[in-house]
Amino acid sequence: MQRIPVQNPDGTPAMPTKRRRAQRWVEQGRATWVKTNLRLKAVRLNAEPSGRKTQPIVVGVDPGKLYSGIAVQSSKATLFGSHLELPYPKVRERMGNRRMLRRSRRSRRINRELPFPLRNHRQKRFNNRRQKKVAPSIRANRDLEFRVVQS
Template sequence: MSQNNKVQRVPVIYKNFKPLMPTTPARSRKWINVGKAVGKRNKVGVFYVQLLQEPSGYDTQRIVVGTDRGKAFTGIAFGSKLATIVLFHACLPGFYKSNKKKSDRQSVTGKMEKRHELRRTRRGQRINRQVAFKLRNHREKRFNNRRQNKIPPSLQSNREMELRILTEMSKIIPISEIRDESCGGDTKKNGGGISPVTVGQ
């Protein structure tokens, strides 16, 4: 997850953790220098200031959040009518996998495939292939209890990451509305497939 460096506004909260209207970077620096506020960072790494004195007003303008969802990346923008407050370029954990270093985190789909591979290996080690097939230690086939109406783990992790960003930012920015991009349905020409972006929307 990366944050755009061209931030035009700095979030502001009162000492009771009530979000106020964001201010300019110059004014926030002035507040910190004179002891009127202290600078902090939230859990997603966004810098904000917390006022130690009574603010001049509690009125806020309309702040809208826009999300541009993709399969491996999602863009999130917080802005008002006059300025952009903060921009996010989130690398989603469901499908995204960095090839720069071996120590980089794996995608959720890769972890699920590895878990399936290890499970098949463990099951194969319990079979005695020296005896007849019907005498081997095979578990009888049960009913199919694995197909349920659930969101795949990769897509669920993506949506939860986006929700965490919105939740943390709502604590320091008075959000008025959240707008999400409307994704299409069937993506294959035969109409038999649905895009991973659309699932769980």
């Protein structure tokens, strides 16, 4: 059974409801259809609700390499579930292109007419690697999941 998000008149979230109940509220003029940040269909109440009690809900994320699953669940029902197509392949391709362009740019800077010790190489640096770095492709995946969970 699909649940529809409900918003109070001031825009704060309320407990989701069944699709049929939401349609009845709209037909009776008690609510209007709105779109959320995730482009989901939701209803906004026109009058103040009788109560503002809510149940605790939990967001679960099943991370993957190419796809991630996201679910929002209360103790009684699954409120939202979706699969995200992650940007991993696109980010990986762009980082490979960036690496290739950088290497070609660096090779053009060297004056090969001079003997090797006199060439214009960059100075050797050994302590320039961050140890706790997250790869850009993985970071892009986690950022997308975080943006979806936040909205």
